[in-house]
Amino acid sequence: MTEAQGTAHRSGEALLYLTDEQLRQGIEAMFFAYRGFTADPDRILEGMSYGRAHHRALHFIQCAPGTTVNNLLIILGVTKQSLNRVLRTLIEDGLVESHVGRSDKRERHLTLTEAGQALERELSDAQRMRMRDAYRKAGPEAVAGFKTVLEAMMDDDMRAAYLALRDGR
Amino acid sequence: MTEAQGTAHRSGEALLYLTDEQLRQGIEAMFFAYRGFTADPDRILEGMSYGRAHHRALHFIQCAPGTTVNNLLIILGVTKQSLNRVLRTLIEDGLVESHVGRSDKRERHLTLTEAGQALERELSDAQRMRMRDAYRKAGPEAVAGFKTVLEAMMDDDMRAAYLALRDGR
DNA sequence: CTTGGAATGTCAACAAGACTGACATAAATT
DNA sequence: AATTTATGTCAGTCTTGTTGACATTCCAAG
Numbered sequence: 001m002t003e004a005q006g007t008a009h010r011s012g013e014a015l016l017y018l019t020d021e022q023l024r025q026g027i028e029a030m031f032f033a034y035r036g037f038t039a040d041p042d043r044i045l046e047g048m049s050y051g052r053a054h055h056r057a058l059h060f061i062q063c064a065p066g067t068t069v070n071n072l073l074i075i076l077g078v079t080k081q082s083l084n085r086v087l088r089t090l091i092e093d094g095l096v097e098s099h100v101g102r103s104d105k106r107e108r109h110l111t112l113t114e115a116g117q118a119l120e121r122e123l124s125d126a127q128r129m130r131m132r133d134a135y136r137k138a139g140p141e142a143v144a145g146f147k148t149v150l151e152a153m154m155d156d157d158m159r160a161a162y163l164a165l166r167d168g169r
Numbered sequence: 170m171t172e173a174q175g176t177a178h179r180s181g182e183a184l185l186y187l188t189d190e191q192l193r194q195g196i197e198a199m200f201f202a203y204r205g206f207t208a209d210p211d212r213i214l215e216g217m218s219y220g221r222a223h224h225r226a227l228h229f230i231q232c233a234p235g236t237t238v239n240n241l242l243i244i245l246g247v248t249k250q251s252l253n254r255v256l257r258t259l260i261e262d263g264l265v266e267s268h269v270g271r272s273d274k275r276e277r278h279l280t281l282t283e284a285g286q287a288l289e290r291e292l293s294d295a296q297r298m299r300m301r302d303a304y305r306k307a308g309p310e311a312v313a314g315f316k317t318v319l320e321a322m323m324d325d326d327m328r329a330a331y332l333a334l335r336d337g338r
Numbered sequence: 339c340t341t342g343g344a345a346t347g348t349c350a351a352c353a354a355g356a357c358t359g360a361c362a363t364a365a366a367t368t
Numbered sequence: 369a370a371t372t373t374a375t376g377t378c379a380g381t382c383t384t385g386t387t388g389a390c391a392t393t394c395c396a397a398g
Binding site: 052078085104105107 | 388393
Binding site: 237238239249250253257270273275276277 | 373374375376377378
């Protein structure tokens with residue numbers, strides 16, 4: 001806290017955006033915005049026996065079909081046991097298929113079925129619609145800044161995962 | 170999905186930032202960045218018998234001392250039962266004080282004790298440090314864009330709460 | 339080849355933190 | 369006096385995270 005104010009004061013107005021008050025605003029903006037970010041998919045999923053964890057699994061399987069359980073749990077940042085419960089229900093319900101790896105039979109490769117793709121698309125559409133409205137209101141320069149700050153906020157390994165996904169498409 | 174591409178194509182390069190792929194990147198950026206955003210306070214809290222819910226309560230009591238339980242649960246977007254469990258432990262442990270309202274004796278006004286302020290500051294410092302590093306890396310224009318997009322992403326009532334907090338200081 | 343360790347995934351049990359519903363109390367409002 | 373509002377509490381459930389124990393498969397060192 002003292003350091004931030006010191007830094008800001010040292011350089012005057014030029015670093016006004018680094019004051020504690022500005023940082024606090026940013027923290028609260030993240031908190032409230034993330035609620036909006038998850039609100040639409042959450043609404044769709046309530047009533048089905050699924051939750052946010054299922055949405056995340058569907059999302060990342062969709063964007064890297066054939067990925068392994070291990071890959072997925074690194075991306076999602078949860079334990080394999082936690083992921084497994086989610087995957088089991090998705091597989092039982094015919095939304096995800098699990099195939100034993102051909103070269104390494106310990107691995108399970110995950111893909112979405114037709115039904116899985118349909119649900120993923122429904123969730124994704126809702127989330128993208130909110131994102132698109134926000135982007136449109138804010139304009140392209142704001143969007144560029146938005147991504148720059150988010151990327152800088154990630155842990156190093158998460159940034160690596162993010163960039164790998166981004167560039168892999 | 171088709172609509173977004175349609176929109177982008179209709180106007181050409183000018184709306185490139187509204188393609189599905191761009192939106193998808195934004196979604197993943199939010200996901201990974203939020204993990205970073207909460208990582209430091211989570212690390213501090215693990216081992217204490219507190220969690221993210223306690224952090225949020227401390228944060229918003231700190232930034233609006235004397236706020237009521239009802240205010241707080243609207244801001245936090247949880248039920249009173251859920252908030253009450255958290256507040257009870259914080260009060261028992263002497264981090265939060267609850268005072269009966271002088272004008273309306275049904276209300277309980279919440280404030281942080283010395284110890285509560287100390288913990289809030291520790292958590293806040295960690296979170297602000299990450300925020301400050303991200304802001305510094307990204308620069309002031311990016312930060313402005315970041316806030317613009319986040320604000321546009323909130324639900325209307327959350328944006329109202331955010332702006333009220335912001336302007337109330 | 340065999341054996342032991344590493345990697346991968348599954349099952350079971352538990353904890354945190356959200357939820358709902360029902361109910362109690364006290365104070366304010368009509 | 370009756371109703372509404374603000375708060376607190378108890379009990380039970382659900383999602384989603386955790387650890388621990390275990391089975392299977394692969395690979396490498398003896």
